[in-house]
Amino acid sequence: MIGQLSHIDAFFYYGQLDLLFEIDSDLVQGLMQPKRSMFYHREYGVGVGSYENFPESLTMQVELRFAVVEWIARRNQEVGDGTNGTRDRRAAASQTTISVESPAKGEVEVRLQYIPYASYKNARSISAGTLRPGG
Numbered sequence: 212m213i214g215q216l217s218h219i220d221a222f223f224y225y226g227q228l229d230l231l232f233e234i235d236s237d238l239v240q241g242l243m244q245p246k247r248s249m250f251y252h253r254e255y256g257v258g259v260g261s262y263e264n265f266p267e268s269l270t271m272q273v274e275l276r277f278a279v280v281e282w283i284a285r286r287n288q289e290v291g292d293g294t295n296g297t298r299d300r301r302a303a304a305s306q307t308t309i310s311v312e313s314p315a316k317g318e319v320e321v322r323l324q325y326i327p328y329a330s331y332k333n334a335r336s337i338s339a340g341t342l343r344p345g346g
Contacts, residue, residue, distance in 0.1 A: 230298050230300070230330075231330065234327050235337050237300065238302065238325065241255065241256055241283075241286060242259050242337075243256075243259055245258040245261060255286075259319060262275055263318065264317045267313050272311050275309075276306040277306065279323060280304060283302060283325070286301075293328075299328050299329040300327075301328040302328065303325060303326045303328065304326075308324040309322070309323050320338055321338065321340060322337075322338045323337050323338070
């Protein structure tokens with residue numbers, strides 16, 4: 212997934228690519244974007260990487276799931292909703308459709324199942340997490 216989203220076409224041809232691909236791209240980028248790192252939009256991003264080496268607990272599960280759902284709600288207010296010639300890039304998710312796992316010590320992986328508003332019959336799934344050194 213990350214390899215596909217890092218392709219140069221995803222940057223240069225944004226808005227002209229497949230809608231579902233662009234929604235996936237938006238969501239992965241938002242999950243990985245560190246909180247408070249954009250000077251023009253301080254609320255943007257979840258910052259999954261900031262949970263690296265965080266104690267695995269119920270608090271982390273609740274906090275991270277809430278951060279993802281809150282960010283998706285903010286994102287839905289900003290992206291096109293299908294009016295005025297835009298494409299509907301909103302997505303629906305809830306805390307129950309998010310799983311938080313630690314595949315290895317100190318790592319965290321978030322799997323998000325969501326439904327794109329534009330194609331509500333096609334539930335989709337993405338994942339994002341911290342990367343191991345060297346890979």
